[in-house]
Amino acid sequence: MELISIIVPVYNASSYIVRCLDSIRAQTYTYFEVIIVDDGSTDESGALCDNYCSIDQRFNVVHQENLGPGPARNTGLNLIKGKYVYFLDSDDAIMPETLETAYNLLKSNLYDMAILGFTQEGNNNCQSLKYDGHTEILSREEMIRRICTNNSSLSKIFNVVWNKFYSADLLRTIRFDSISVCEDMFFNYRVLLHINKCIVCWKQIVIHTMREDSMSLMPRTPAIIYRFFIAYENLIYETDKSEMVLRGKLLLWLYGKIPEIRKRLKMSEYYVPFENAAGQFVRKTLYEFVSSKVITLKQKIVTLVILFFH
Numbered sequence: 001m002e003l004i005s006i007i008v009p010v011y012n013a014s015s016y017i018v019r020c021l022d023s024i025r026a027q028t029y030t031y032f033e034v035i036i037v038d039d040g041s042t043d044e045s046g047a048l049c050d051n052y053c054s055i056d057q058r059f060n061v062v063h064q065e066n067l068g069p070g071p072a073r074n075t076g077l078n079l080i081k082g083k084y085v086y087f088l089d090s091d092d093a094i095m096p097e098t099l100e101t102a103y104n105l106l107k108s109n110l111y112d113m114a115i116l117g118f119t120q121e122g123n124n125n126c127q128s129l130k131y132d133g134h135t136e137i138l139s140r141e142e143m144i145r146r147i148c149t150n151n152s153s154l155s156k157i158f159n160v161v162w163n164k165f166y167s168a169d170l171l172r173t174i175r176f177d178s179i180s181v182c183e184d185m186f187f188n189y190r191v192l193l194h195i196n197k198c199i200v201c202w203k204q205i206v207i208h209t210m211r212e213d214s215m216s217l218m219p220r221t222p223a224i225i226y227r228f229f230i231a232y233e234n235l236i237y238e239t240d241k242s243e244m245v246l247r248g249k250l251l252l253w254l255y256g257k258i259p260e261i262r263k264r265l266k267m268s269e270y271y272v273p274f275e276n277a278a279g280q281f282v283r284k285t286l287y288e289f290v291s292s293k294v295i296t297l298k299q300k301i302v303t304l305v306i307l308f309f310h
Contacts, residue, residue, distance in 0.1 A: 002083040002107065004032040004099055005168065007076030009069050013090035014044040016209065021052050021059065023093035023207075029100035034059045035076040040066025045090070070176030070183035073161075077171060085168050087161040095205040102165040105135070105199045112195040114165040115157065118206035131202035138198045147192075148249040148294075154200070159185040163206045170194055179227045181220065186231055192246070193239060222268035229254075229261055229274060233281050241288070248294035251285060255303050258282075259310050282307070 006024060010017055024034055036053070038046045038061055049061040062075055073087055084106060088094065098116065105114040117131040138146070138154075146154040157163060161184045174190050176183045220228075236250045258278050265271045290300060 001029075001031040002103065003081060004029070004084045004086060004103065004165070005076075005080035005082030006032055006034045006086045006088055007073055007080070008034060008036045008088050008090055009039055009072035009076070010036055010041060010045050010049060010090040011039040011066065011069070011072070012041050012043045012045060014041075014048060016091035017045055017048050018052070020088065020090050020093055021049075023095075024088070025056060025059075026096050027094070027099045028096050029103055032058060032099060033080075033082060035079050036061040037072040037075045038063045039068070039072040040064065068178060068180045068183075070180075070187075071178050074175045077175065080168060083168055085166045085171055086164070089162050089208075091209045092162055093207040093209075095207070098205045101201060101203070101205060105201060106165060106167070111137070111197045111199040112167045112170045113191065113198045115154075115198060115200045116163045116165070116206055117202050117204040118157070118163045118208050119204045120208050120210055131204055133201075133203045135199065135201045138200060140192070140195050140197070143192065143195075143198055144243070144246050148245055153202075158188060160208075161187060162208060164188070166191065177231045179224065179231050181224055181228055182231075186235055189235055189246075189250075190238065193243070220264075222265050222270045225261055225264055226270040226274055229257075230277065232257075233277065236285070244292070245294050247288070248292045251289050251292065252295050252299060252303065255282075255289060255307055259306055 008020065008024075013020075021034070021036075024032070036049045036059065038049055046061075046063055049059075053059045053061050060079075062079070064072070064075060076087075077085070084102070086099075086102070102114050102116065105111065143154065143158075147158050149155060159182070170191060174187065174194070176187050179186075232250070232254050236247065236254065239247050239250065241247065261274065262271075262278070265274050289295065290304075292300075
């Protein structure tokens with residue numbers, strides 16, 4: 001057996017954390033370590049985590065000032081000892097067979113990442129995705145193609161980290177951004193640039209909780225919106241130009257978002273820095289956008305008209 005490192009970032013999750021940790025402790029695959037990162041909680045979360053660690057030596061907790069989910073996961077990544085890495089949110093849970101399923105998918109050493117199906121609960125607006133339980137192997141090129149296809153099943157489950165098991169070797173140089181929105185997505189796109197093959201199990205064995213007070217559902221402040229733009233811009237610059245399909249998708253999306261971001265930052269202190277950054281970004285990438293073979297002529301015309309005249 002190989003050690004699986006599970007990283008659990010925690011912030012004010014006293015109502016959920018015991019359920020989360022109990023679901024880990026109930027795993028049929030028992031060779032794991034849990035690194036709990038208490039990210040400056042002001043409720044009883046820290047004490048609950050301390051107590052849990054006192055009854056099971058596989059569980060360890062680190063207490064730090066509140067830095068956000070990305071930096072909290074980075075703290076965990078710096079401490080892992082396992083061959084595989086899994087990120088579980090403190091308000092989520094996993095079925096008893098989750099770790100065993102992931103290990104069996106990855107133990108051949110042929111794949112860099114395993115993606116598992118999940119079900120959502122806790123919010124009436126969220127519907128559980130339906131899967132038939134089959135397993136498939138995807139090359140990096142096929143993953144990019146599917147992710148870039150709107151409404152494909154893979155595109156709907158790719159952006160998050162809590163349904164994926166990663167090879168630890170893959171993550172040696174990859175870390176989360178220090179932003180509080182979409183840090184999962186940016187992380188996974190960076191991972192995508194380095195993988196060879198991925199295995200997907202279309203079976204629902206992760207339980208994702210949608211909370212009304214979830215950070216992912218919170219209103220976006222001007223600071224968050226601006227940092228999101230900079231993070232997305234940096235992701236595009238990091239993506240090699242030979243990755244034409246992926247860069248085309250990223251460029252089209254960000255070009256389309258610039259007018260909306262401009263409108264939302266109009267009356268804020270971030271408006272001028274954003275205009276400067278966006279203008280420089282467009283000047284650097286406009287030729288590539290216009291000449292891209294993966295963006296249709298209609299998409300180019302509509303996007304540029306809105307970008308420059310609205």
